[in-house]
Amino acid sequence: MKENKVSRVLKDQAIWLVFIVLVIAFTIANPRFITMNNLLIMLRQVAVWGIASVGMMFVILLGDIDLGTGSVITFVNILCAKLMVEFGVNMYLAVLISLLASTLIGLLNGFMVATIGIPALIATFATQTAFSGIALIMCNGQPINGFPEKFSVFGAGWVGPVPIPVIIMIICFIIGAFILNKTYFGRYFYAVGGNIEAARLSGIRTGRVKYLVFALSGFFAGLAGIVLLSRTNSGMGNAGLGYEFKVITCVVLGGVSVAGGSGRMSGVVAGTFIIGALNNGMVLMNINTWIQDIVLGIVLVLAVGFDCIQKKRQAN
Amino acid sequence: MKENKVSRVLKDQAIWLVFIVLVIAFTIANPRFITMNNLLIMLRQVAVWGIASVGMMFVILLGDIDLGTGSVITFVNILCAKLMVEFGVNMYLAVLISLLASTLIGLLNGFMVATIGIPALIATFATQTAFSGIALIMCNGQPINGFPEKFSVFGAGWVGPVPIPVIIMIICFIIGAFILNKTYFGRYFYAVGGNIEAARLSGIRTGRVKYLVFALSGFFAGLAGIVLLSRTNSGMGNAGLGYEFKVITCVVLGGVSVAGGSGRMSGVVAGTFIIGALNNGMVLMNINTWIQDIVLGIVLVLAVGFDCIQKKRQAN
């Protein structure tokens, strides 16, 4: 047991170690990297992914996946923008309606997965395809802008020296950790992800757990969409294109097993920060876009591969 | 048993029924749809996906997934084009080298999945990211053209009234069905996909099976890439972008379970044809692209959902 704890902390640290190594490397390459200002900017850049990654983590814990995240972000982007600009809805109400809508899309995924029994990969891919079409129809492919001045607070505001999107992200991480470790339904996520049949026969309403998790994933994606909208100050019909994979990358880098049933919030935080550092640092280092792709692929393989090899060694 | 066979045939027919319904609907909307000419064009349009879907099906049978397909298509596109145009390599040799390269990428995936133990979703996503970068670097973002005249035979040639890519696709389907039903390693795919541990303890070298399957997936993707290159007569640095999901859709529509271990080639053929009919028919009906997305999402949910509900009913 003691040994277990030590090895767990070590494993957690491993991914943080990667982060630290990256930070050192980038700092050597360009000392500007380590400035407080740049670090905060870096966090602001990943805030959208970080927020969405909380919901995605829950889904992956169940052993499922949510490919709809990107479309939800786009959809919310357009919906909220349209509500404010075309229908003159009050900004807070618009945000509320948008979050509600994104949660409903999550519930739709939950319905398809839990009630109909469609594999999450397929169900959420269908959601992705359909809702990206819907968002484009809604905005007619045109950007929407001209929001109330105050709306930019979510994505571009500051509290003292800290950007508000970063604060939102950190709150989301804390809520995520609280749900997973302290609440009974958080424990159910692990149970359902680990052995759904056992969970069901123990009286856990596994269907409800799935609904809840997909709804939460929708909600966090929606929140991410709002922050994105406020940050760019303009709604676009392809704003969230491809975001699901960025978010999945954050979660998986953080050591959450795609097989479901295991993973910790702190890992996801590290995963998100690593992606942030890479994106930010490589631009500071003047690395070509295409090489950035290659580096990203390699880092992903190394991080996850290292984890896998460790687990294999442990198992023997 | 008899009943089993009947219900199996019925299930197979269900997806073919969807195809027939679609054909009838599109024919009513535009009688030109049913002309032999248009049907052949439709088949030619899906040839690239159909060819790649054979390899993808094997991977999905294992319970894995190959997100690298699109990148392999792109990479082969550029590699083969470059070999012919810049290095003046003989056309057949260039094709051979390209197929070899794509098989090697597949083996790389196999290595990551089987030997290191990285989940296929992650490993192949990394491949996708890295190789799309590599392809762009190789071609410097520029299209490559000026191939030997004869090269267009693979994508644009005819044997009598039948386009050659269609013939290649059909041959791939037949090879796929043969591998699955007649060879021992085809049996292994089902065994490994159904219960890998039991398969290993029955003496199946599960690692080799995975290597083989990913290599085949790479090979078929490579072949698809060659056909695409010949069809467009121009190598592009983003030629295969997003193809993996089109191919996955064909396979899954065809009733192959993403959980692994079950699925039949004839279903995949039907799935491919459905996608072809949709793409072609909706353009013929002059349906807006965005609505096409929505329709695609809905068809996917309906087809897979119907299958799931049937299976559920059977299980109870």
Next chain:
Amino acid sequence: MSEEYVLQLQHIRKEYPGVVALKDVTLELKPGEILALIGENGAGKSTLIKCCSGAVIPTSGKIIVNGKEFSSMTPQLASENGIAIIYQEFNNVKELSAAENLFLGRPIRKGIVIDKKAMEEEAAKAFEALHIKIDPKALMKNLTVGYQQMVEIAKAVQQNAKILIMDEPSAPLTSAEVESMFEVVERLRKEGVSIIYISHRLEEIYRLSDRILVMRDGEYVKTLITKDSEVQELIKLMVGRELTQSYPPRKDCVKKDEVVLELQNVTGNGDTDISLKIHKGEILGLGGLVGAGRTELAEMIFGAVRKKSGKMIFNGKEIDPKSPREAINLGIALVPEDRKRHGAMLGISIKNNINMPIYERNSKLSVINNKQEQEIAEKYRENMAIKTPSLNQLVKNLSGGNQQKVILGRWMAADSELIIFDEPTRGIDVGAKYEIYKLMNDLVENQGKTILMISSEMEELMGMSDRIVVLSEGNMTGELSKEEFTQEVIMTYASAARDK
């Protein structure tokens, strides 16, 4: 209706595609009694009791709990109505701790926040009551099969259910653990809990039960009062014919001068310094308590896990199989303990399951010989008396016992020289057990095979083995020749390491 019964299952019918698992079965459970449920493999015992929790939805029939009538149940309804079930298959979450598994689905909580500490304390108490030392914080995946089962039992007991259903709870347990389980069962009976107890071990049935319900082929056969019934009668009702001996006789065919497998100081996979010899034509029994490391030894011999050091000599040549394939090619087979996870490939057909290890051997240019495939499967279906309408039936649609027979058939077909049986009769009924024993005898007597048999059933171990080697916590603690076999000696060796 009548208050005479706490639980009634009336006219339950359950159809699967192609199989009728239950035909009009009625079961009645009186308050405070222990009702034993027996029957051959595939009789439908597990299916019947799964109807009580909604794990199986009956096609027709009624379920009456304390006078309340249901057409089908859900796990929630079952728990609300005081029913707790220990399933035949494990139902735990490997990544969660023992304590959390104990409270799975009904955690101790304040509002939405769980109280981990309280759960761990309660769990510790529950384990203590069963006389087992399990750390409540230990992850389930790090516990042995036996301990996992004890957690299941503790979980069912912890629920304070009025009706407790146990589906072969003793199968993975060693005798000491079975004893502590019995204590608890007796205590619960005194507290007025009604219990349904399923087991293939008739001595347990006689020790515990008040009444016995016999099933055969999905049908209700008869209910007997335990103390008025005879073993022979029970067996006859179960299998529909008479059986006289529990262990078929075998002539001595051990060739003392021919060593098939010799282990010299084999270490690894949790075992240290194991040295033993298996002779041609011998059945060597491997005994020990839960966690003794027997399965681990078998895995090393079979190449599923590599050994760290030591030597293995097979037919005079040193071997070091790196994979099961290599071991199979050498002529070694393993019938694994956990058949759902390691043995049967549930989603594919019986035919494919039986042929799996020999496809490669029997293929020409990779192409399968369909005729031969069919013939081989047919042969072993007959040999093993596998109950199935068709060889194309998926293995998941078979009962546990029949699944085991398919796996045995697979290794018969593979024609291996040394066959390792890990708990070969776990969860198998007497009739089928006898057949499997006969098969094992036939293998060594007439086919020149050699067997290493791992078993937790003391009687089986003594009844079948020519020699017994006992392990304790990964160490070899004793070796007994046939004359020395007594339960006491084996138990002493088995607990040798623990007593130290």
Next chain:
Amino acid sequence: VGCGSKDGGSDSKSESGDSKDKKYKVGITIQSLSNAYWAGVMGKLEEQLKDKGWDYTLIDCEDNSATQVSQIENFITSGCDLIMVHPSDAKAVENICKEALDADIKVMCWDDPMENTTANWVLDNTELGKEIGKTAAEFINDKFTADDKAQVTVIGYPSTKVLKERADGIKEGLKENCKDNYEVIAEVDGLEAPEAQSNVESVLSAHPDANVFVGVGAGAMIGSNEALLQKYGKGKIPENVGVITTDVTEQQLNSLKAGNEAVRSIVGFEGSNEDTAKACMEMYERILSGEKFEGDDHNVFRTIKPITTDNIDEILKGM
């Protein structure tokens, strides 16, 4: 297209101590570098930058505004003298460009008339579309009459703002410059060549006499040209069948030059890629020299001119 010449900057061949030869650091973010046109022009621009010995970073945002905002943030941090943005959505980068200006960094926008920039190098996409429409109209007016109407297919990509404007411009341009001698029979997607090719094939199947294909970019042209070549065969394309689009890429120009393919004319910009890169470089120098682009001068308009068989050779030289 490649990395910046960080070290190449200091030891390059700049002997003259002229203030004009001062070394600058430029950050460039483009909508998409996997687009052939952009990759081509940027390749030439890189050559120019390397010649000057300037330090530069060239990246694309994969048509995502948020990514672009992040990239501009990173440019500000890394201490650029000039940031050039080719916006995915101009409105989305206004705020961050303002931050750049506040940090004393010059900002140039390529394509859109932005507010928070030092200067804009503008391509009016509606105008460009109209020009394409006009060029197509010339072809149509030449070959078709009200009795024998041209069957026009518009190949667009309405999911991005600029391309939608362009497609709308095309339709407007056709309306303005054609009589009633045409009808739009289909509108299909076609950003990338394979997609355009498939969709054009379907259109040809539905309307075997579809003859004029007007598109928004290189992909549309390459795809529809290939589909027509496969339908009719090289050199056998009827006179009244043609493809007219924009974007200047080598492949398009070669198709046009070949004369026996379906490409009839291309609406181009400054000329060759090299011409465009030079013009862009000139803009950089003007901006960095401190020139004020105020009032109407804030927007510098790019030239648009059709490329036909007449001027093609000259342009091909600079590709």
